[in-house]
Amino acid sequence: MSSFKVRKAVIPVAGLGTRFFPASKAIPKEMIPIVDVPVIQHIVEEAVQSGIQEIILITARNKEAIENHFDLNYELEDALEKKGKKDLAELSRSIGQMCQLVAIRQKTPLGLGHAVLCAAPWIKDEPFAVLLGDDLVDAEVPCTQQLIDVFEREQASVVGVMKVPKDQVSKYGIVSGKMITTKLMEVSHLVEKPSPAEAPSQLAIPGRYILSPSIFGFLRKTVIGQGGEIQLTDALSSFAQKEKLLAYQFDGDRYDTGDRLGLIDATLAFALKRADLAEGVRELLKKYGEPFQ
Numbered sequence: 001m002s003s004f005k006v007r008k009a010v011i012p013v014a015g016l017g018t019r020f021f022p023a024s025k026a027i028p029k030e031m032i033p034i035v036d037v038p039v040i041q042h043i044v045e046e047a048v049q050s051g052i053q054e055i056i057l058i059t060a061r062n063k064e065a066i067e068n069h070f071d072l073n074y075e076l077e078d079a080l081e082k083k084g085k086k087d088l089a090e091l092s093r094s095i096g097q098m099c100q101l102v103a104i105r106q107k108t109p110l111g112l113g114h115a116v117l118c119a120a121p122w123i124k125d126e127p128f129a130v131l132l133g134d135d136l137v138d139a140e141v142p143c144t145q146q147l148i149d150v151f152e153r154e155q156a157s158v159v160g161v162m163k164v165p166k167d168q169v170s171k172y173g174i175v176s177g178k179m180i181t182t183k184l185m186e187v188s189h190l191v192e193k194p195s196p197a198e199a200p201s202q203l204a205i206p207g208r209y210i211l212s213p214s215i216f217g218f219l220r221k222t223v224i225g226q227g228g229e230i231q232l233t234d235a236l237s238s239f240a241q242k243e244k245l246l247a248y249q250f251d252g253d254r255y256d257t258g259d260r261l262g263l264i265d266a267t268l269a270f271a272l273k274r275a276d277l278a279e280g281v282r283e284l285l286k287k288y289g290e291p292f293q
């Protein structure tokens with residue numbers, strides 16, 4: 001394992017977003033907002049707050065809006081200034097200057113493993129983070145930072161995990177291995193979306209990874225797996241036979257914004273944390289009749 005710092009992150013955003021059709025027909029599903037901030041901005045902010053300097057987006061056709069969102073927009077910023085809306089102009093500029101961003105096209109939808117492999121020429125020989133665009137983690141210390149801390153301390157690749165109910169295991173990559181501490185496991189193998197009967201544990205990966213660049217060698221050899229796609233989970237399972245792989249139960253609340261109810265859940269949770277919205281949202285919740293804690 002190299003002693004490089006984790007400076008780069010891969011964020012795959014090539015999916016069609018069929019669960020959000022028709023909203024995702026003409027805009028990328030990653031641009032759907034949690035209140036007024038697109039999901040992808042929350043993910044990029046987590047990466048940047050964790051010390052990531054360069055983001056490698058794995059994109060597809062019709063995803064240009066994501067790149068535009070993280071660019072400067074002189075006409076808009078100028079028009080906002082002229083209208084006296086300096087704060088909005090500043091907000092727009094701060095998003096444009098948030099990070100260095102590279103976009104790579106995944107020309108064929110061959111799965112998450114293939115999407116990560118598309119980043120190999122830009123990652124070269126450095127360890128890197130992977131953040132999946134559907135998964136939001138609200139945490140005091142950003143989830144990616146928690147994993148980088150483990151990576152730097154243990155000098156080993158690490159995946160973030162959370163315990164899920166048994167009937168949910170088939171939605172995730174599931175790890176198994178030996179617990180080293182109450183929160184840290186040495187992983188021996190992983191299974192992508194097992195049935196509850198086949199799942200080796202209830203520890204699921206909600207889309208956060210810190211990986212050694214040697215994962216690319218395993219990805220190149222990974223054959224088509226679950227769902228007819230090249231799975232990152234399968235490559236990680238081969239990796240774990242040869243190199244140390246850890247799983248860390250991170251602190252924080254995770255939301256699946258790739259699911260319609262998950263998006264509503266995230267919207268309510270984030271709105272309730274906002275001073276400008278919390279009271280109004282509580283009123284709305286009362287209006288809809290459920291006793292709200």
Ligand code: G1P
Pocket residue numbers: 112132134135171172173174192193204205206207231232233
């Ligand atoms: C992907 C991964 C899976 C992971 C999940 C987290 O699946 O393949 O291992 O647990 O993301 O959201 P997807 O949800 O893209 O089918």
